[in-house]
Amino acid sequence: MPGYYDIDDIIMEEESISVVFQVGAHGVGLLDPGSETNSVEKGAKVDLPFWLAHELYLRQAVSISVPACFSQKTRKEIQADAACVHLRIRCPYFYELGCKIVPLVSDKSIGSFLHYAFTHRYKEILSKSHSASVATVPKFLTRLTKEESQLFEAARSSMLAFKKWRLGGSRLEKASILSRKRKTTMPTCPSTP
């Protein structure tokens, strides 16, 4: 479960989703750029960040429509070849947003769609992550969502750490504070004799 201070969870809630107002709202005209008065009409379609849409939904002020990243088009693409779909462009917090939005929309197939997408993309991440080379960042990394790229990085960094250890080098690393101290004493050395 995401913690209170989980920065990804916070950023994810900024994702804008489109809602339809079920009631007229006065004094919130800034929410709707197309509005001419300082109020939002009943039935107006507005893009709101998730955190606001969620709160309004709980008060039954808006109804939430399914975001574009869970559209039929995306689903078809995922079914065709899950690993090739550029999900980061669609929504960098694809899975997180999906999980949060399932209880809020009428379309209940999003949950199983998320599971399908992750299961199929996971194989691709697995096969590439541990064998990824040190220097180059693979091209497919840009297609991954936040959660997937964290998974990929977890595998890659642990493998890199192991390879570094195996190649050896000094076992004891000097603390940065020690080397700094030495630099400051250096100029004084020539002056002492």
Place this chain on the structure above:
Amino acid sequence: MAGQSNPDLSVFSAPEVEFLAEDEMVEIVPNIRMEALNMICGDYGPFFPQIASKVPLWLAVALKKRGKCTIRTPEWMSVERLTQVLEAERESPREFQPLPFHYVEISRLLFDHAHDDIPDLYMARSLIEDIRDVRFHKVETGLETISGRTHAVKLKNLSAMEVNIVRPFMVRALQAFYKHDSPHLIQQPRAMGSRQPQVVDRGPRRDLRPR
């Protein structure tokens, strides 16, 4: 017990795993006469020339560095044993052969510090590399079988370093699968009523490797 290098993830870094491996006992043959060493972790010695004695790896390496002993290569690190293990690893694609829990670390420490005590150094080194590669490939193919139905993964005979490498990936993958497979998210559109009671049992436990 958790690693100190990254308190958030509670994982060990490779040098930390190596540190733990240094407590494994090895046999040394001292070439000096020395009183017993009384350490917090135990008493070692007294040491007599040419009389073998068992000490922890860190002590063996320290003595070796000062030229005060030779380290006896452990029995499992002989070329014959390693060849057998490698063959067995290749023959059984779903099982890991029993090796010391810290075999990767011990072998590296010995190769680094006691290379003149190891017969067939290059052979042994490349055999260990091969064994590690074969085993890691098995781990990877095993990870492919993880799905939403996997609760726990059983990895028998996997060594400390191997576990440590796959730990961050595996933990994250299992968490992600668990999240996406939760019954709140996946609802059967038609069968949520009384016809099909809520499934508490989330499927049979799947082992990564058969027992």
